[in-house]
Amino acid sequence: DQQVKQNSPSLSVQEGRISILNCDYTNSMFDYFLWYKKYPAEGPTFLISISSIKDKNEDGRFTVFLNKSAKHLSLHIVPSQPGDSAVYFCAASGGDMRFGAGTRLTVKP
Amino acid sequence: NAGVTQTPKFQVLKTGQSMTLQCAQDMNHNSMYWYRQDPGMGLRLIYYSASEGTTDKGEVPNGYNVSRLNKREFSLRLESAAPSQTSVYFCASRPGQPYGYTFGSGTRLTVV
Numbered sequence: 001d002q003q004v005k006q007n008s009p010s011l012s013v014q015e016g017r018i019s020i021l022n023c024d025y026t027n028s029m030f031d032y033f034l035w036y037k038k039y040p041a042e043g044p045t046f047l048i049s050i051s052s053i054k055d056k057n058e059d060g061r062f063t064v065f066l067n068k069s070a071k072h073l074s075l076h077i078v079p080s081q082p083g084d085s086a087v088y089f090c091a092a093s094g095g096d097m098r099f100g101a102g103t104r105l106t107v108k109p
Numbered sequence: 110n111a112g113v114t115q116t117p118k119f120q121v122l123k124t125g126q127s128m129t130l131q132c133a134q135d136m137n138h139n140s141m142y143w144y145r146q147d148p149g150m151g152l153r154l155i156y157y158s159a160s161e162g163t164t165d166k167g168e169v170p171n172g173y174n175v176s177r178l179n180k181r182e183f184s185l186r187l188e189s190a191a192p193s194q195t196s197v198y199f200c201a202s203r204p205g206q207p208y209g210y211t212f213g214s215g216t217r218l219t220v221v
Contacts, residue, residue, distance in 0.1 A: 004151075006151075009149070031207070032206070032207040034209050036209075036210075036212075041214070041215075042214055042215075043113070043199055043201075043212030043213050043214045043215055044152070044199070044210075044212050045212070046209035046210065046211070049207075049209055051207070089151060089152065091152075093206065093207060095206075096142070096154055096157055096165075096167060097142075097154070097210065098154070098168075099144075099151040099152035099153070100151050101149055101150055101151035102151055
């Protein structure tokens with residue numbers, strides 16, 4: 001029962017362009033959503049979050065959008081940089097935290 | 110600033126052997142968690158401890174036990190390892206809802 005889904009296992013973009021990573025969830029009890037970034041051989045690190053009472057949160061080059069009616073959130077990275085190449089996990093919290101399977105982002109110079 | 114420290118970083122076990130994965134955090138966080146990461150499956154919650162003295166099952170608890178030894182330490186035990194438990198294990202902590210986790214660097218476990 002995967003309550004958080006990231007349907008794109010990988011994404012490749014050119015440096016300077018926008019990266020859009022998508023995430024869908026099924027449980028309407030989730031009230032807090034987060035994105036984590038993971039480099040090889042390291043633990044995930046927190047990137048950005050959004051409460052269910054908001055529809056947008058920005059932090060520098062990173063913006064998270066939440067569409068509650070569609071149970072969908074997305075992470076926008078503008079402009080994308082080669083150092084952004086990593087696996088990105090979407091997570092949803094309503095008690096414990098559930099994670100998606102991750103999307104591997106590759107930013108090409 | 111150690112954050113969350115996991116030991117060991119790598120381990121190879123034979124089927125049926127037991128072992129304990131250790132986790133300690135120095136951020137005075139109330140809640141601690143154990144996840145496993147498998148290809149295509151993301152991070153799945155094994156057990157968690159919302160506060161010192163409590164533990165609860167997550168999505169995939171079978172074959173594991175945990176101990177919240179004190180506020181700093183949360184260990185994960187495999188009593189009789191199976192090849193299906195080959196995975197990367199992450200410990201995490203947070204102050205409480207709704208804050209994000211701080212993760213350790215992981216333990217790569219192979220059961221042969």
